[in-house]
Amino acid sequence: MKLLVVGATGTLGRQIARRALEEDRDVRCLVRNPRKATFLKEWGAEIVQGDLCKPETLGPALEGVDVIIDAATTRATESARLQQVDWYGKVNLIQAAEKANIQRFIFFSILNAENFPDVPLMDIKHCTEKFLTESNLNYTILRPCGFMQGLIGQYAVPILDNQAVWFTGESTPIAYMDTLDIAKFTTRVLDVQDTENRTFPIVGTRAWTADEVINLCERLSNRTAKISRIPIGFLRGVRRIVGFFQWGWNVSDRLAFTEVLASGKPLDAPMDEVYTVLDLDPKDTTTLEAYLQEYFSRIMKKLKEIGYEKEKKKKKKKTPFKSSES
Numbered sequence: 484m485k486l487l488v489v490g491a492t493g494t495l496g497r498q499i500a501r502r503a504l505e506e507d508r509d510v511r512c513l514v515r516n517p518r519k520a521t522f523l524k525e526w527g528a529e530i531v532q533g534d535l536c537k538p539e540t541l542g543p544a545l546e547g548v549d550v551i552i553d554a555a556t557t558r559a560t561e562s563a564r565l566q567q568v569d570w571y572g573k574v575n576l577i578q579a580a581e582k583a584n585i586q587r588f589i590f591f592s593i594l595n596a597e598n599f600p601d602v603p604l605m606d607i608k609h610c611t612e613k614f615l616t617e618s619n620l621n622y623t624i625l626r627p628c629g630f631m632q633g634l635i636g637q638y639a640v641p642i643l644d645n646q647a648v649w650f651t652g653e654s655t656p657i658a659y660m661d662t663l664d665i666a667k668f669t670t671r672v673l674d675v676q677d678t679e680n681r682t683f684p685i686v687g688t689r690a691w692t693a694d695e696v697i698n699l700c701e702r703l704s705n706r707t708a709k710i711s712r713i714p715i716g717f718l719r720g721v722r723r724i725v726g727f728f729q730w731g732w733n734v735s736d737r738l739a740f741t742e743v744l745a746s747g748k749p750l751d752a753p754m755d756e757v758y759t760v761l762d763l764d765p766k767d768t769t770t771l772e773a774y775l776q777e778y779f780s781r782i783m784k785k786l787k788e789i790g791y792e793k794e795k796k797k798k799k800k801k802t803p804f805k806s807s808e809s
């Protein structure tokens with residue numbers, strides 16, 4: 484079975500490619516810039532150049548492929564508008580997959596996307612789910628809601644760095660999951676026929692508010708967060724202003740996501756059925772405590788080592804003639 488991972492240079496896509504290669508699967512990755520993907524080649528993947536927004540690149544990339552795993556999305560840092568990649572790009576890919584008689588299309592959506600029609604990314608995910616389910620492809624839709632990896636830049640690093648942690652205060656609990664676990668669920672989907680033409684939530688062991696995540700980071704790092712609250716009304720204002728300008732469309736689309744975070748509707752779902760269908764044990768899923776504990780103990784150890792090295796260099800400088808005297 485040949486897999487094509489789309490978005491394999493991304494946070495989740497790379498974990499899926501790695502997991503699939505570790506399981507000795509035949510993996511091809513569609514990438515826009517092969518130079519950015521040398522690590523995938525080193526892991527053993529085949530690299531093919533392509534772009535969701537260039538439909539002519541998709542046909543050749545799909546030759547000989549049995550399953551597509553689509554973990555691509557517009558980069559927050561990019562000028563391409565959300566719609567170009569996440570809607571038109573995905574339509575291109577689904578149509579190319581139909582033409583190529585792909586056996587299965589695994590699509591990453593977002594949990595509860597249908598509840599937020601005014602948030603562009605959620606609306607596009609919901610529309611793409613519909614477009615895929617109405618296609619003639621065998622599909623599996625996986626709906627995560629937040630990656631633990633995203634919490635490092637958002638909370639852990641600023642707390643360690645004594646920088647401000649920004650948040651709106653109106654906080655929706657989110658059941659974050661480690662992308663390594665999501666990768667494990669994804670490759671299981673490939674082996675379980677009962678996952679065909681079905682949609683599953685893929686969420687962590689419990690939902691956390693921003694306050695709770697910050698408290699946990701403070702406890703594990705033994706530091707106090709410098710919290711800066713941004714009123715949600717201010718963000719709505721910024722969104723309206725940047726939305727007037729073409730350069731600001733992507734920023735505006737992203738800021739709309741604050742509506743999800745301010746909704747107070749928990750991003751969480753029961754996972755019992757998913758564990759049963761995939762025959763996985765919930766006890767093996769990483770908790771946020773364990774994930775952050777591992778992160779902070781690794782970083783603290785590194786910081787201690789750096790401090791120790793600096794101290795050693797300082798001591799050497801203070802006694803430059805010691806060795807010649809003795």
Ligand SMILES: NC(=O)c1ccc[n+]([C@@H]2O[C@H](COP(=O)([O-])OP(=O)(O)OC[C@H]3O[C@@H](n4cnc5c(N)ncnc54)[C@H](OP(=O)(O)O)[C@@H]3O)[C@@H](O)[C@H]2O)c1
Nearest residue numbers: 490491492493494495515534535555556591627628629630
């Ligand atoms: N992050 C979250 O918390 C979260 C939560 C729920 C669901 N999801 C969903 O999970 C999936 C993976 O998210 P992620 O955070 O891992 O994404 P990410 O780190 O932002 O990576 C995005 C990937 O998409 C690729 N890409 C962007 N535009 C492309 C194009 N025009 N053609 C081909 N590839 C393109 C990027 O390639 P380059 O390296 O070339 O830029 C990159 O590999 C997405 O569907 C996302 O919506 C994410």
